[in-house]
Amino acid sequence: MSDFVPQMSQAMLNRRTFLYTSAAAAGAVMLGSCSSGTPSGSKETKAPTGGSTAKGSETKPLSKPAKFNEAPMLADMVKSGDLPPIEERLPENPYVIPHKWAQPGKFGGQALLISKPGTGGPVDGSVKEFMYGYSLLRYLNDGLDIGPGLVESWESNDDASEWTLHFRKGLKWSDGEPWTTADIMFWWDDMVINEDHSDVPPDEARSGKGTLAKFTAPDDTTLVLTFDAPTPLTADRLAMWVNGTVGNGPKWMAPRHYAEQFHPKYNKDVAKDWAEQGKEFELKVDWSRNPDCPTMTGWKLKTLNEGRSVVYDRNPYYYVVMPNGDQLPYLDQLNFSMVQDPEVGKLQAQQGKVDYIQGQFSDIGLADISTMKNAESTSQLDVILWDGGSGTSSMFFFNYDHKDENFRELIREPKFRQALSLGVNRTEIQKALYFNTGELTTGTLSPKAIEYLVNDEGKTVYKQWRDSFVEHDVEGAKALLDEIGVVDKDGDGFREFPDGSKLTVRLDFPADTDDEHKSKNQYLVADWKEIGIKATQNPVAPEAFGDQWNAGELSAHSAWEVGDGPNHLVYPQWLVPLEPSRWAPLEGQMYNVRGTPDEKKQLNVDPFDRTPPRMEPDPDGPIQKLWDLYDQTKVEPDEMSRHQLVWEMVKIHATDGPFFMGVVANTPRVILAKKDLGNVPRKENLALGGFANPWIHPTPAVYDPETYFWQKPEEHEI
Structure with a gap:
């Protein structure tokens, strides 16, 4: 058998070489016109629907808008008394989207997406890569720059051994309860330092010597990290990952007001059987698996049908707005279907049953470009190429x-x-x-x-x-x-x-x-x-x-x-x-x-x-x-x-x-987006042409999918 295998491999190789080389002739023709979505032969660069040809993101925080605008469904809830006015839901200084290509959009509609089945849990990590709301700081311009996130401003001492983080005043969880630094201290003291829990200290919480930082919270919006040695990469590491849940980075916080009821330190009834209740606690504080758990992301979990689907609704308290004051997200809902067979996912895309596919999380690659372009009239999907950065x-x-x-x-x-x-x-x-x-x-x-x-x-x-x-x-x-x-x-x-x-x-x-x-x-x-x-x-x-x-x-x-x-x-x-x-x-x-x-x-x-x-x-x-x-x-x-x-x-x-x-x-990643889905950046909009592959530079989260919108939301209603 050992002598036969190389011969068989060579035969397969020769046939595969022929097939791929033949496909490459067709695929190469497509590659040149995909990144901008420009039709073949067109001399005009096609910008993101409803967007512009502007490149990159501002590096200095943008000014607070003079007024705020909200989704009609939220405005109705305000009128009925079921929701506070938008001014009371947003922090004193919201995070203002700095991307030059992102233009004001329209509220409403849902996006139909697909994901792989969950690996290591009921929700695949790729689903959570759409949400950057837990990041203390954020990568901008494909990682060349770092901007604010939950943290509005920050500074360190001269040798970078002490970092002071100033969070936005008036942040709120998705249930309307105030967010404070107590939510970080709960995570640190009761979930990380407490050895009964599975959370471990992240890299950004260790000094250059490898020892743990000292966490102190002088007030509700200030956190001080004190290290025993210079730790100059703290800001860089605070921008990594999407954070907030199991996998995809550390949690960095938990909704203390909600989580305490499941923790033995605060609920003696739970402590009686912690060996079993501990597993339940991990589920309860995971916003990606428990719809009742408050979150800081733009969308909050509505339903999870393990192995089949996961649905997220808009978060009325999301702290991010457009420069014109529109509170994000524009889309009412993200609806993910979990696809077991990659070929089924490709067929659904060709048939127009999918609105957006993020290439590195699917089995759609360069070899599929020709097929997807040929199905464009039915699928209504633009083929977009971002640099992968590998x-x-x-x-x-x-x-x-x-x-x-x-x-x-x-x-x-x-x-x-x-x-x-x-x-x-x-x-x-x-x-x-x-x-x-x-x-x-x-x-x-x-x-x-x-x-x-x-x-x-x-x-x-x-x-x-x-x-x-x-x-x-x-x-x-x-x-x-x-x-x-x-x-x-x-x-x-x-x-x-x-x-x-x-x-x-x-x-x-x-x-x-x-x-x-x-x-x-x-x-x-x-x-x-x-x-x-x-x-x-x-x-x-x-x-x-x-x-x-x-x-x-x-x-x-x-x-x-x-x-x-x-x-x-x-x-x-x-x-x-x-x-x-x-x-x-x-x-x-x-x-x-x-x-x-x-x-x-x-x-x-x-x-x-x-x-x-x-x-x-x-x-x-x-x-x-x-x-x-x-x-x-x-x-x-x-x-x-x-x-x-x-x-x-x-x-x-x-x-x-x-x-x-x-x-x-640096091979490209294929992105598929419906033609009327706005604010999806093209390669020429991104500072380095995109940086899609690394999980620590979370994509598409760094490009804020909360800005995506439908030109005709009424055609994509829930």
Whole structure:
């Protein structure tokens, strides 16, 4: 069977190459006209419906509107006495939408959306990526800038060891109860610090030394975070994620007035059976699963039919308005249908049964553009392309801490990894899977990262990493393998370990991974055969993958991408091993326990037998160097000095890497939006053309879908 698999893979590869290349001819014609929604042959740039061709977002807060306007359904509730006037529902200074492309819209109607079934819970995380209402601060201009959110203004002391956050006065939960800093202190004291709960301290609550901040709330709208060391990235990290619920970032707050009744500290009846009630508490304070839980998002949960649908209604107390005073959201309702079969979702889109699809959360990709364009007259969907911002597209990386000593020694030899990178024909993969979009890359963090855009030196450092081992050089790859003694000793056409034992590169991946990654793996198998390396694909049960990887039992990971940004330090786990899920799991786990009692335990035990498995880095090796540089960045208050430290880490990747390998960077994401859905930005409206892939730069939340509106709301009534 082992001899048959590569032959079958090659046959599948040849057929897939033909099919994709044929499709690329049609798809490439479509790509050029999709991002603006401009009809083929048109010379006019089509702006977002009801919008403008303006680019980017204002970086300074906009002035408070002179008056406020509200949805007719809310105005009726005010007249009937069921709702306070809008002036009493909004904070003293609402958040005013700063996006230059967003224009005044119309109130009313619902949007029909689709999502994947929930993973790790009844609601898929993608549903919550539409709502940025819990963010203390907000990313603007594709992460280049940070603006206010719930926090109206903020400052730090000179060494960034103390941060003072001033929240908007008069904020209210969706049930009309006042929001105060007591809601943050409840989360911190009674859910994070209290070990009976599952919440853990977020990164932004730790100092540069890794110790927890001290939280104090001098009054209802002021929060002070005091650290034992400079913590200059606090503002950046407060803008990450959408926050507020399970997954998608930390909660950062909970409605104390509602949650106390379910907490044993405040309700003694609950305390009698906390082992069982604790699970119930987590549900009760999750606004994405419990319709009764108050929220700070633009829409509040109405109904959840697990595995089938989730519906959100407008929040009458949402604290965000348009510059003309319109209280958001414009849409009355978001109605998500959960689709099990990706092909069913595509068919629904073609038939016009879906109003909006956010590409990175669906199975609609570049290969579907031609089909969607052909169905445009029926679907009434514009095909829009935003930049994804990936640094790799589908990637590959070895387990640097592999349990087998012989294999681990080879994996840690840079020339072995460099040879395999040179052996990849990225141009063919770019053509077949990505329709000639993006830029060829060895594999980096996102090319949109601030460190690469700040000046010419940053641009040069990025290109050095991107191009370090990107060339398809079969003879160069063979020469490197010969140099380290990885040669064909038994004459079977495949190279062996230096000691003569059989060598097979196993491409491990979770069995439920997307076809994109499996297709890319087929190319790797074929390309590496050309340089004498035998490779096979190995699906692993998804529930077992993480534990096996962390223990060094898997050889390689081949089903992820690197999309992180907007700077290297807010989420640096690809740049430097800090935890076990990436390219050096045992060393990452060792960093993860630094400063804890576990750091000094089991040092006389084999690293793979420790609990959890963990390993010290070579004191003279690249990981120790990366750790040392990263530790400096955590306490460096000067931004340019931090950039320079990041560049030094990048140079280690360019010389001692690749520690992970990509194919192409910054491939587009497909967005589908009904033609009469206004304020959906096009690529030319966005500061960097979009930054859709990273969850820490939550998309579309950063572009405020609450501004989306129907030109004719009456045609989309609930």
